Amino acid sequence: xxxxxxxxxxxxxxxxxxxxxxxxxxxxxxxxxxxxxxxxxxxxxxxxxxxxxxxxxxxxxxxxxxxxxxxxxxxxxxxxxxxxxxxxxxxxxxxxxxxxxxxxxxxxxxxxxxxxxxxxxxxxxxxxxxxxxxxxxxxxxxxxxxxxxxxxxxxxxxxxxxxxxxxxxxxxxxxxxxxxxxxxxxxxxxxxxxxxxxxxxxxxxxxxxxxxxxxxxxxxxxxxxxxxxxxxxxxxxxxxxxxxxxxxxxxxxxxxxxxxxxxxxxxxxxxxxxxxxxxxxxxxxxxxxxxxxxxxxxxxxxxxxxxxxxxxxxxxxxxxxxxxxxxxxxxxxxxxxxxxxxxxxxxxxxxxxxxxxxxxxxxxxxxxxxxxx
Numbered sequence: 001x002x003x004x005x006x007x008x009x010x011x012x013x014x015x016x017x018x019x020x021x022x023x024x025x026x027x028x029x030x031x032x033x034x035x036x037x038x039x040x041x042x043x044x045x046x047x048x049x050x051x052x053x054x055x056x057x058x059x060x061x062x063x064x065x066x067x068x069x070x071x072x073x074x075x076x077x078x079x080x081x082x083x084x085x086x087x088x089x090x091x092x093x094x095x096x097x098x099x100x101x102x103x104x105x106x107x108x109x110x111x112x113x114x115x116x117x118x119x120x121x122x123x124x125x126x127x128x129x130x131x132x133x134x135x136x137x138x139x140x141x142x143x144x145x146x147x148x149x150x151x152x153x154x155x156x157x158x159x160x161x162x163x164x165x166x167x168x169x170x171x172x173x174x175x176x177x178x179x180x181x182x183x184x185x186x187x188x189x190x191x192x193x194x195x196x197x198x199x200x201x202x203x204x205x206x207x208x209x210x211x212x213x214x215x216x217x218x219x220x221x222x223x224x225x226x227x228x229x230x231x232x233x234x235x236x237x238x239x240x241x242x243x244x245x246x247x248x249x250x251x252x253x254x255x256x257x258x259x260x261x262x263x264x265x266x267x268x269x270x271x272x273x274x275x276x277x278x279x280x281x282x283x284x285x286x287x288x289x290x291x292x293x294x295x296x297x298x299x300x301x302x303x304x305x306x307x308x309x310x311x312x313x314x315x316x317x318x319x320x321x322x323x324x325x326x327x328x329x330x331x332x333x334x335x336x337x338x339x340x341x342x343x344x345x346x347x348x349x350x351x352x353x354x355x356x357x358x359x360x361x362x363x364x365x366x367x368x369x370x371x372x373x
Contacts, residue, residue, distance in 0.1 A: 026245050028238035036238055039050070040220040043234035044129045047166070047223035052125040053118040055216035060117055061208045071110040075103050110253070129227065166226060173218050181211045271315075274346055277308040278319060279326035283365045285340060288332045292316035293340040294323065295350070297362060305358055310341050329365045 016141070028036075061068065182189070185207055192200045219251035240248075280306070281294035291312055297316070311319050323330055336357050344350055350358055 005366060010324065024239040024241050026240045026242060028235070028240055029245065029248060030237055031248060032240060042129070043227075044126065045223055045227035045230050046172050046218070047226045048129065048175075049122040049125045049217060051220035051223040053122040055213070055220055056121040057118050058209060058212040058216050060114055062213065063211070065205065068110065072107070075106050078103070078106070092371075110180055160235075162229060166222065169224060170219065171299060173222070174215055177214050177218060178211060180205065181214065195210075256258040270346075274309040275322060276319070278322045281308050281323070282326050283361060284319060284323040284328055284330045285337045285361060286316065286320060286330055286332050287334050287337045290316060291337045291341045292319040292323075293337055295326070295340075295358065295362075302349055304352075304355065305362065307340060307344045307346055310346060312341065330359050331365065333357070333361060 188203060189207075192203065195203070258332075276297075278294050281296045282292045284292055287293045292310065292315075293307055295305045296308045296311040309319055320330055336354070338352065339354060339357075344354075
């Protein structure tokens with residue numbers, strides 16, 4: 001291997017080492033998802049609300065065409081009935097404004113239910129896409145939005161390209177649907193001049209409704225595709241690197257090294273307290289080499305003997321050493337020592353099934369103390 005190849009290999013290995021934890025391959029954590037929700041970042045498609053509202057309006061128009069026709073025809077008759085009044089009195093700007101306001105109010109009242117339906121459907125279609133959460137963070141000004149470089153990147157981002165492609169697809173499909181509907185009804189359209197105005201309006205209205213519903217359905221299908229893409233893109237954007245997951249865990253749970261040191265200090269403090277209580281014990285039951293359990297019984301405080309200290313191997317040796325220094329009786333009972341060590345925590349009373357065995361040991365110890373005294 002020459003010097004150039006060796007240097008290139010070192011460079012490649014160094015790049016590989018630096019890339020560790022940088023690639024976003026991990027699924028987003030619950031905290032990451034919650035934080036994005038608070039920032040107002042959710043997977044949603046604006047197209048679904050528009051398509052659902054549009055489709056609902058055309059369906060309602062199709063259903064209530066009779067009611068709508070009567071109301072709009074009523075505007076014409078209202079103007080016609082007032083023609084005599086206008087002929088008898090001078091027609092001025094005040095009269096014109098009053099008449100126009102009356103007509104617009106009549107039309108607005110007629111159209112309000114359709115607007116309300118569109119708003120409700122649009123709101124519900126947004127609600128279905130994500131859980132409702134009130135947050136003001138999206139309204140807060142962000143200086144990075146004023147950065148021209150960031151703006152340039154957004155223009156040529158994946159989202160911008162996808163939106164452009166989606167717009168082209170929508171225009172192409174709408175044009176294709178309009179062409180298909182007009183082509184299928186071309187014969188009828190060419191004969192409209194032979195029909196009365198009422199029949200012409202009915203045919204044109206049916207044609208517009210048919211066209212509107214077809215366009216809305218196709219638009220809604222496109223919107224569903226956009227929603228699937230937004231869900232996928234949102235999930236990809238929230239993905240985390242291994243290092244980010246580690247950092248988040250450290251921030252939430254604390255540094256593992258620090259927590260390990262804290263546990264060690266707590267264990268050491270607990271062990272010191274345990275060792276300090278051995279001189280007060282009544283007896284130390286041993287294995288004899290592997291286990292040692294110190295018991296204390298005070299019938300004025302506890303209903304049964306409690307374990308004040310226990311340990312295995314080196315710790316068992318230290319317990320026996322302290323017991324000898326403080327004249328605490330040491331009794332060898334292999335099965336009992338193993339049972340106490342495995343089943344009773346320090347500071348806990350012994351279980352009822354061990355009462356008889358422990359009572360025999362304590363009776364033996366108390367007997368020895370009485371002989372000595």
